[in-house]
Amino acid sequence: MKKILIINGPNLNMLGKRDPKQYGSMTLSDIEQLCRVTAEEYGFEIDFRQSNYEGEIVEWIQKALGQFDALIINGAAYTHTSLAIRDALELLKVPIIEVHLSQPKEREEFRHFSYIERLATETISGHKEQSYVMALKKLNDIIN
Ligand code: DQA
Numbered sequence: 001m002k003k004i005l006i007i008n009g010p011n012l013n014m015l016g017k018r019d020p021k022q023y024g025s026m027t028l029s030d031i032e033q034l035c036r037v038t039a040e041e042y043g044f045e046i047d048f049r050q051s052n053y054e055g056e057i058v059e060w061i062q063k064a065l066g067q068f069d070a071l072i073i074n075g076a077a078y079t080h081t082s083l084a085i086r087d088a089l090e091l092l093k094v095p096i097i098e099v100h101l102s103q104p105k106e107r108e109e110f111r112h113f114s115y116i117e118r119l120a121t122e123t124i125s126g127h128k129e130q131s132y133v134m135a136l137k138k139l140n141d142i143i144n
Contacts, residue, residue, distance in 0.1 A: 001045045002069040002143055006035060006132070007060060008050040009076030015101075022102040024128030031129050038133050042140040054082055061088035069143055070095045072135045079104070079114045086115035095142050097135040100125040 016027035032048045039046045103126030104111035124131045
């Protein structure tokens with residue numbers, strides 16, 4: 001069974017309370033459930049995590065080396081700021097799918113740049129929780 005690590009960055013634990021126009025109304029635990037149902041369909045085992053701490057995310061990525069077949073990451077605000085997360089991602093030899101609930105490129109200018117984008121096999125943005133479902137589907141095409 002292929003193993004997929006799903007990392008969620010800062011403030012995504014507050015989904016359900018954040019602007020529903022940008023992020024939808026599901027909580028992160030609803031999204032985790034949706035990912036579990038989808039992963040089961042594709043025969044993936046998933047490890048779904050969230051952290052508000054940059055260093056913790058860096059360590060998760062470092063420890064993922066050799067342990068997972070793919071990574072899905074919503075870096076949230078760290079997408080636009082974290083060279084440290086970018087450098088950790090560069091270590092991984094497996095497909096990386098960048099996801100966003102909203103469409104950052106159509107929002108404020110400070111959200112237009114992504115440190116993750118160039119290392120990602122694909123970026124899926126703007127489909128609210130369905131971005132995660134689409135990322136799993138993409139991985140099904142690539143690694144299954
Ligand atoms: C986000 C977009 C980021 O710009 C923002 O900082 C987030 C969430 C998204 O999923 O749309 O926290 O990554």
